[in-house]
Amino acid sequence: MxxxxxxxxxxxxxxxxxxxxxxxxxxxxxxxxxxxxxxxxxxxxxxxxxxxxxxxxxxxxxxxxxxxxxxxxxxxxxxxxxxxxxxxxxxxxxxxxxxxxxxxxxxxxxxxxxxxxxxxxxxxxxxxxxxxxxxxxxxxxxxxxxxxxxxxxxxxxxxxxxxxxxxxxxxxxxxxxxxxxxxxxxDHDGEEDASIYTDTLGENDPKPKERTVKYQPLNTDARTCQDVITDLGYPYEAIRVITSDGYILLLERIPRRDSRKAVYLQHGVLDSSMGWVSNGIVGSPAFAAYDQGYDVFLGNFRGLVSREHVNKNISSRQYWRYSINEHGTEDIPAMIEKIHEVKTAELRLTKPDIEEETDDDQPYKLCAICHSLGGAAVLMYVITRRIEGKPHRLSRLVLLSPAGFHEDSNMVFSVAELLLVLLAPVLSLLVPAFYIPTRFFRMLVNKLARDLHNLPAVGGLVQTLMSYVVGGDSSNWVGVLGLPHYNMNDMPGVAFRVALHLSQMKRTGKFIMFDYGSTSANMEVYGSPVPLDLGERYELIDIPVNLVAGQKDKVIRPSMVKRHYKLMKGAGVDVSYNEFEYAHLDFTFSHHEELLSFVMSCLLLVDPNPKHQVNQRGVRSRRKGQVANSG
Known part of the structure; x- marks a missing residue:
């Protein structure tokens, strides 16, 4: 018209x-x-x-x-x-x-x-x-x-x-x-390029810089974590990390290069670093930590459909051949060692006398905030590093609804666990991973999520069905599907072995490493016929741990998080347990000031420069003694 x-x-x-x-x-x-x-x-x-x-x-x-x-x-x-x-x-x-x-x-x-x-x-x-x-x-x-x-x-x-x-x-x-x-x-492949001027905080030369923005002709929201961070005015840095088995990971950063306080945030299953910034400036843990003076690092596990690997010709079956073991023994070690390399070099450059103020070779303090599967992986990382006699470089763990113990799951998860364990020999050959393989279907899912937002009745029905499938968990499942990292270009997936590993944990009722299915295979990897039981080695955890559970969480129930707490408490770990009235996804995708305040208070308990404070106390005590003697 x-x-x-x-x-x-x-x-x-x-x-x-x-x-x-x-x-x-x-x-x-x-x-x-x-x-x-x-x-x-x-x-x-x-x-x-x-x-x-x-x-x-x-x-x-x-x-x-x-x-x-x-x-x-x-x-x-x-x-x-x-x-x-x-x-x-x-x-x-x-x-x-x-x-x-x-x-x-x-x-x-x-x-x-x-x-x-x-x-x-x-x-x-x-x-x-x-x-x-x-x-x-x-x-x-x-x-x-x-x-x-x-x-x-x-x-x-x-x-x-x-x-x-x-x-x-x-x-x-x-x-x-x-x-x-x-x-x-x-015409340029259905996209238009336009240059806009952007500015970020914390840079020495805060002049607007020209950045190219590509418009999506299919009207799908394909923003990345970088787009969200820079659009809100924060600095951004992308670091490529290569694991020992050749996987290329993206370690994203909101940099404070001169800060001696750093925090590492690790997502869970079917998620990415976008989860830590998706709520904007006010409700996102990453921005809250940066505003408190922390150098923020956002980790990304292997498992995107883009399949980044040093071997460009790697097949889909080879790429997805990993379990939670690789998350805890390959991905996290590679990212934390990269953080150590970057922070040490930057602090020595900006503060030449930094080594005199510290007792060891780590001139900064690094805390980890992990959600769901990320919590189980970081516990595996700390324990295996202690067994190998290598430093884990962490000062505190804040674990939000961590995975590991799943014996109290609902009926749907129980049936899925039974099918995965029984059909594993066949499914492992047919289904290397659970993901959407083509751009068309990823675009379709992205657009259907938008329809569910625009049609409240249909969206409410899908929300109710999803809640029943996961045992009544009230997380905003429809809203999560609408996040930009579920787009047509890339999307997180779940390797079959990761799902099988979770099934093994539920079947045995223990927090174990991956069972390769034969005595000889387990002997080759672990030196024992059965996989390592991590719950029995909690005495190796030598840093404070803050466990957080959700009262409405039906994916990882509070009873499962309490199991971690009881074993850690019995092993003499400095551990605390707290519950909030949240569902499973509320820990990252919802804005809760109460949770943010608690997480930030846990981070503030870590002193970035204990030796410096001890020296300052000694100076003050000597001054008091001199005043008393002169009096």
Missing amino acids: ENGVSSFNQFVHDFSMDSDNSSLEYSSEDDDSEIYSDGLEYPPTPGSQSSRTSEAGITKFSRHQKDWIRFILLSILFPLKLLVWIPVNLFRLVYYGVLKAMSFTTNKRPPHLRAHKRVLSLKDHIIHRATDRRRGVVEDLHLGIELSIEAVFDVVHKAAHLLLSPSEAFGALVRLFSSHESAVKG
């Missing part, structure tokens, strides 16, 4: 005007209009023309013959016009319909008009940057139907016009092919 008039009404109006214009050809040059009693001048009508013709008599008869001959010729040429019109306009209908639905530039306009429209699109993009910018499937269908109706009426209108003027049909055909060539040149 344009200016409140539908395309159909516009067609009727234009068609009537074309008819009036054609009737003007029958009139003489001297009688171009009629003057009525109201003094206004009107164009002649077919009725008035016929009356004049009848009055003219014989002088007009020859003109009638010419008109009839012209009418007969047009009738004969009509099939030819129709054959020309059908392919041309069908091509235009498909071309312009797809172009309107899939790109920002719906009309072919001169370059300066396209540039102006691009600026307007950029302005709207920036205004709605912090909101959900996706369209759902229902919205796409609605938009497609509207565009199709508009295109049909536009074709009918232009077809009628071209039938009355064949010369313009030929000109339109020439313009169509010429405009198509120019459109192909200006």
